Amino acid sequence: MRAHFLKCILTSPPWQKMSGTMRLPLTRCRELGTLASNGEIAMTDRLVFAFVFLATLGAGVMAGFFFTFSNTVMQALGRIQVPAGIQAMQAINITVLNPFFFAAFFGTALLGILLCVLYLLGLVPSGGIWLLAGGIAYVMGTFLVTVIFNVPMNEALAKIDPASTQGAELWRDYLSRWVMWNHVRALTSLAALASYAMALVQRL
Template sequence: MSKLVPALTIIAAIGSGVVGGVFFAFSNFVMAALARLPVPQGIAAMNSINITVITPTFMTALFGTGLLCLVLIAAAIMGWSQSGSYWLLAGAVIYVIGSPIVTMVFNVPLNDALAAVDPASSNGAAVWANHLSQWVMWNHVRTVTSIVAMACFIFALL
């Protein structure tokens, strides 16, 4: 177990960093680029992204890292007296709440609402405007928490 936890922590740091990087790109330029498109095109592009992102690689990075964090939460609690346990627990909890949970509770329902609307309708424009503000705000949360989790995992290893 003493060798397994550091290895799992390295994997969690890499996973949270990869996921944070994807979210960082969306927060910093992808969504801004989509917002510049006419509403129907922006909606179509975002809907296409939402379908295309469901790949084994990204799902493993996002949710596999979340599952790994659940293991690390248990390891941190069981080994609380060990050096770095606080950072390990903090990183794992921050990642689980800030990335997979925020994704499922906030971002996915916004994506579903966008997929259900007629892009050419006035309702489509309203849903898109809401999507651009709310989805991006929650994506900022996912970005920050994934990067903070990565930093916590690094501190746990030091």
């Protein structure tokens, strides 16, 4: 707004005709500056809405993804023979490394960080506290938990011989600790989804 106002003052002649009346440059520039400011606010508001909408979708996708593992996939793998369970999980850990998963997993984290920054900068007109909560829930509870706990366990599992005694021991620990941290990821992704949904509701 300041840039529009200063530019208007410097380039305006002594008098300007506006809306059928003669007005001083200061009055005219204030009006134009207000219009420009309102336009910038509207543009920012639309961008924030788009970011929140995408973050909501991403958090929902990841919540469903992790819930499926906790509720179904890992339960099923724990019921079959150990070598078969290990081989299946090794194949899953390779298959999951695809562009669609990366877009949802990393994209939601980046959006969460971006929305937190926008809130801290005061660029979020409404529902900002929910955006902060959603960003923290996803980045801390989903993204970092994956990087710190689940990924190292996946890497250790990838190196093991499914038919070995060491593999059986690692698999028992994997079914306990990996699943526990996956529960955390499912819950925090769901919390992020709920937070972003609340932010969208407050913007209606």
